Amino acid sequence: MRTTLDFSPLLRSSIGFDRFVNVLEAANRVEQFENWPPYDIAKTGQDDYRITMAVAGFSQDELTITQEQNVLLVAGEKTDDGKVHYLHRGIAGRTFQRRFQLADYVRVEAASLVNGLLAIDLKREVPEELKPRRIEIGPDIAALRIEAKSEATKSIAA
CATH class of the missing domain: 2.60.40.790 (Immunoglobulin-like)
Known part of the structure; x- marks a missing residue:
């Protein structure tokens, strides 16, 4: 007795895994007599x-x-x-x-x-x-932006 599995619920709740579901369905369809x-x-x-x-x-x-x-x-x-x-x-x-x-x-x-x-x-x-890839941890980006803005404001005022 052979049972077939329904993978459609997986497609309703996942995005980008359709190829994986196709592989599972193909594996489910493989004939059991294919042993040579x-x-x-x-x-x-x-x-x-x-x-x-x-x-x-x-x-x-x-x-x-x-x-x-x-x-x-x-x-x-x-x-x-x-x-x-x-x-x-x-x-x-x-x-x-x-x-x-x-x-x-x-x-x-x-x-x-x-x-x-x-x-x-x-x-x-x-x-x-x-x-x-490894991401290097640098200085505080927000502080650098604030510092750059304050320097830009000083140069405009001068």
């Missing part, structure tokens, strides 16, 4: 991540990696030349699409395919203007 190919997600540094997917039997030409805004799409399509007649086929060669929802400012740095494992390196790069 298997993958790992690892945090390899402060702002570095790696997705490793087991794609045995796929070549680089049969895999595509696409990043569009905050969605990473990894797809595989096996090309079958029809020359081989299998008596038993245990290595899955079916077409797949795996979507990963990425946070803001996460981009793909590199991808490699070694020994049937597809590794995708990701990095989160927050722009300088959005990073926290």
